[in-house]
Amino acid sequence: MITTGSRIFASFNEKDGQGLLASLCSDLLSEQKAIWPKLREGYLAQETARMREIFCPGFTLKVQWNPQRIVSSAASVDPTSIQARPCFLCRENLPDVQQAILYREEYIVLCNPAPIFRQHYTVAHIQHRQQSIEPALPAFLTLMQDFSPRFMVFYNGPRSGASAPDHLHFQAAPADAMPVEGDIHADGKRRLLKRTEGVDLFKAVGLGRAILVLQGAERECVAAVLLKIIAAMRTIFQTPDEPMLNLLGSYRENRWHIMMFPRRRHRPSVYDLNGDAQILISPGSVDMGGLFITPVEKDFQAVDAALVQNIFQDVSVDEEMVERIVDAL
Numbered sequence: 001m002i003t004t005g006s007r008i009f010a011s012f013n014e015k016d017g018q019g020l021l022a023s024l025c026s027d028l029l030s031e032q033k034a035i036w037p038k039l040r041e042g043y044l045a046q047e048t049a050r051m052r053e054i055f056c057p058g059f060t061l062k063v064q065w066n067p068q069r070i071v072s073s074a075a076s077v078d079p080t081s082i083q084a085r086p087c088f089l090c091r092e093n094l095p096d097v098q099q100a101i102l103y104r105e106e107y108i109v110l111c112n113p114a115p116i117f118r119q120h121y122t123v124a125h126i127q128h129r130q131q132s133i134e135p136a137l138p139a140f141l142t143l144m145q146d147f148s149p150r151f152m153v154f155y156n157g158p159r160s161g162a163s164a165p166d167h168l169h170f171q172a173a174p175a176d177a178m179p180v181e182g183d184i185h186a187d188g189k190r191r192l193l194k195r196t197e198g199v200d201l202f203k204a205v206g207l208g209r210a211i212l213v214l215q216g217a218e219r220e221c222v223a224a225v226l227l228k229i230i231a232a233m234r235t236i237f238q239t240p241d242e243p244m245l246n247l248l249g250s251y252r253e254n255r256w257h258i259m260m261f262p263r264r265r266h267r268p269s270v271y272d273l274n275g276d277a278q279i280l281i282s283p284g285s286v287d288m289g290g291l292f293i294t295p296v297e298k299d300f301q302a303v304d305a306a307l308v309q310n311i312f313q314d315v316s317v318d319e320e321m322v323e324r325i326v327d328a329l
């Protein structure tokens with residue numbers, strides 16, 4: 001339980017508070033911009049960041065050149081480096097000026113000081129604990145509901161793009177922020193695979209990367225199917241750890257809509273090349289959602305349809321693996 005009064009801008013505990021959380025966040029952002037120069041600079045950089053649209057066969061991909069993201073794109077996320085740095089999501093390490101919304105007594109909502117979107121929030125657990133989706137699924141689903149309809153919520157696995165793999169957190173972005181949201185609803189872009197426990201399970205077709213889509217109206221059922229998918233992946237990949245994945249989700253028309261990106265590696269092979277050949281793109285949910293973030297201008301210019309395809313193929317599981325996961329349910 002948080003007892004410090006000064007850092008808490010507001011508390012959110014509503015039983016049915018749709019719309020309220022989003023407006024509290026907007027208020028927090030305005031207040032924080034007024035008193036926190038680094039945040040103001042971060043938003044100025046985001047607002048003036050250059051964007052390109054890449055024409056990929058069958059889907060949309062955007063690239064954002066955002067130099068301030070170098071910290072996260074080039075972050076060392078191996079256990080030794082993580083242990084050696086102070087955790088930037090623990091309350092005692094936050095800048096004095098930073099304030100938070102206390103969310104359901106368990107999480108704090110923070111303004112991300114290096115935003116990718118016109119509003120970008122980080123939702124961190126109040127305790128320093130491992131990034132791990134299974135125990136946090138109920139909170140993840142409730143967050144989508146509370147943030148609806150204006151925001152979506154996303155999760156990066158500890159080995160799939162989370163820059164704080166040691167501190168449980170989610171992020172929230174405007175609902176229209178990621179191109180995949182539009183693509184997945186276009187004709188012929190998804191195929192129904194299974195209807196189980198009141199949840200429809202689809203896979204994306206022709207979007208260049210593996211995506212499983214879950215839709216359902218009952219929280220417990222959506223959570224149960226997600227847990228089964230994760231368990232199936234753990235068996236198939238023969239790992240005791242959380243399988244590599246990203247999740248993007250929202251709640252609308254009384255249903256959860258969740259996209260899962262099952263992954264086979266974190267950084268693509270072009271990330272490991274030397275000198276000018278290196279492309280500093282380190283995909284998390286946002287990149288898998290069709291918005292590549294690159295801090296380096298040369299890389300921003302270099303992205304084309306072939307490179308996009310190459311990166312998606314490198315980091316996503318293949319078609320056969322998707323079928324094995326679904327068969328195992």
Ligand SMILES: [Zn+2]
Binds near residue numbers: 087089128
């Ligand atoms: Zn921490």
